[in-house]
Amino acid sequence: MRRTPSRRLVAAVLLAASVLIPTATTSAVATTTTATVSFAGGDRDDCPAGPAGGLGRTTTARLDKAVADVRRQAGIPGVVVGLWMPGKGCYVRATGEADTVTHRPMTTGLYARIGSETKTFTVTALLRLVDEGRVRLDDPIARYVRGVPDGRHITLRHLAEMRSGLFPYTADLGFVHDLLSDTGRSFTPREVLAYGFKHDNTFAPGTRFEYSNTNLVLLGLVIEKVTGLRAADFIDRNVLRPARLGHTLFPDGPEFPDPHARGYTNQTLTGAVADATDWNPSWAWTAGAMISDLHDLRSWARTVATGTLLSPETQRQRLRMLPTGFPGLSYGLGIFESGGWIGHNGSIPGYETVTVYLPSQKATLVVILNTDITYGGQEPSSLVARAVTEVVTPDHVYDRPVPSDQQQSLR
Numbered sequence: 001m002r003r004t005p006s007r008r009l010v011a012a013v014l015l016a017a018s019v020l021i022p023t024a025t026t027s028a029v030a031t032t033t034t035a036t037v038s039f040a041g042g043d044r045d046d047c048p049a050g051p052a053g054g055l056g057r058t059t060t061a062r063l064d065k066a067v068a069d070v071r072r073q074a075g076i077p078g079v080v081v082g083l084w085m086p087g088k089g090c091y092v093r094a095t096g097e098a099d100t101v102t103h104r105p106m107t108t109g110l111y112a113r114i115g116s117e118t119k120t121f122t123v124t125a126l127l128r129l130v131d132e133g134r135v136r137l138d139d140p141i142a143r144y145v146r147g148v149p150d151g152r153h154i155t156l157r158h159l160a161e162m163r164s165g166l167f168p169y170t171a172d173l174g175f176v177h178d179l180l181s182d183t184g185r186s187f188t189p190r191e192v193l194a195y196g197f198k199h200d201n202t203f204a205p206g207t208r209f210e211y212s213n214t215n216l217v218l219l220g221l222v223i224e225k226v227t228g229l230r231a232a233d234f235i236d237r238n239v240l241r242p243a244r245l246g247h248t249l250f251p252d253g254p255e256f257p258d259p260h261a262r263g264y265t266n267q268t269l270t271g272a273v274a275d276a277t278d279w280n281p282s283w284a285w286t287a288g289a290m291i292s293d294l295h296d297l298r299s300w301a302r303t304v305a306t307g308t309l310l311s312p313e314t315q316r317q318r319l320r321m322l323p324t325g326f327p328g329l330s331y332g333l334g335i336f337e338s339g340g341w342i343g344h345n346g347s348i349p350g351y352e353t354v355t356v357y358l359p360s361q362k363a364t365l366v367v368i369l370n371t372d373i374t375y376g377g378q379e380p381s382s383l384v385a386r387a388v389t390e391v392v393t394p395d396h397v398y399d400r401p402v403p404s405d406q407q408q409s410l411r
Helices: 059-074 115-131 156-159 172-183 189-197 213-227 231-240 294-306 313-318 380-392
Strands: 080-084 089-096 110-114 292-294 329-331 337-339 341-348 351-358 361-368
Touching: 059 080, 059 380, 080 294, 080 329, 080 380, 110 156, 110 351, 115 156, 115 213, 115 231, 115 294, 115 313, 115 341, 115 351, 156 213, 156 351, 189 213, 189 329, 189 337, 213 231, 213 337, 294 341, 294 351, 341 380
Parallel strands: none
Antiparallel strands: 080 089, 080 361, 110 292, 329 337, 337 341, 341 351, 351 361
16 A cells, blocks of 8 residues: 555654665565574573464464465565463564565564654653652643643643644654655754644644654653653663663664664655665654564563553553544553553554553563555554454454554554
């Protein structure tokens, strides 16, 4: 599917320019490789080697087929799936290509840009400040950041739960043009906010849900104002380190640790497919610039869903899920619930991820893709996650049935 850049960018989470390639979809179906568990940095997972992984050969075969079918239909170059179900078993697979030019196989030990999953880290950092008594969720944003339209009535809570009414800067056509004209450009938080602040607010604070990266960039500025530290440094010291996430980082620019897959997008000015691996994600900042890997995302899924780093009361507030207007999807404070699965997805030109946790079964699912090109109006990562959960948790299917003309707003 080809979209206009403006629709595709409504709250997506991009990165820095590269070379045009023929298509990411042709070679995506040409090669299928399967990798065993091998994590960046030498860490190992507790999923046993072999085809079954404790889930049984029949279930494993069904999962292999489900993932292969989605990858083939959607033209996804490479997919990593990690599924852990205590008491039942696990499933860790990498299939397809990490590079459609060299045909290097996808493996489970690759770093990936995680797009809007960054929001779970940013909001966790904010909630740590709440627990320390340094901010309150019902403080107005005007107390911390000047120049926010209607900032005296928009609270930090409104921002974290996507109910501020502030215009998403990624929906501004000038921003889209400027970004895609120079994908190596470095944007400051104030620069991207200015694109959104040119527009009227879309509704009164607290009255509706609208996904907007503007909200999370503002929360990043709050963190910096209160702590005197760069948001990236505060997140590293107060979230990543306590959570023991050694392979998760917040880059300053287009840097990308090895090993990683090449990432493919059609979010370009012409709609042609491009290699977006080295695009600069600074425009997404605390809304979507971070990098992680399968091992860390597995750990983070449980941490963020169970509130390990927060007080019980603050976690209860975080998980107070409100309707989004989209069937089957509710949103809390920088976290969502779909089919009982709690967590977040991420999308940035070239990459998509899903990291979710199912409390009723203490199950974890992580999906990593090296494309964000939609198929049938759906994000490819959602298609993979849905296919996997239809097999292993048919009563709890991860599904975000967002209308195709609005589905890009959930990034």
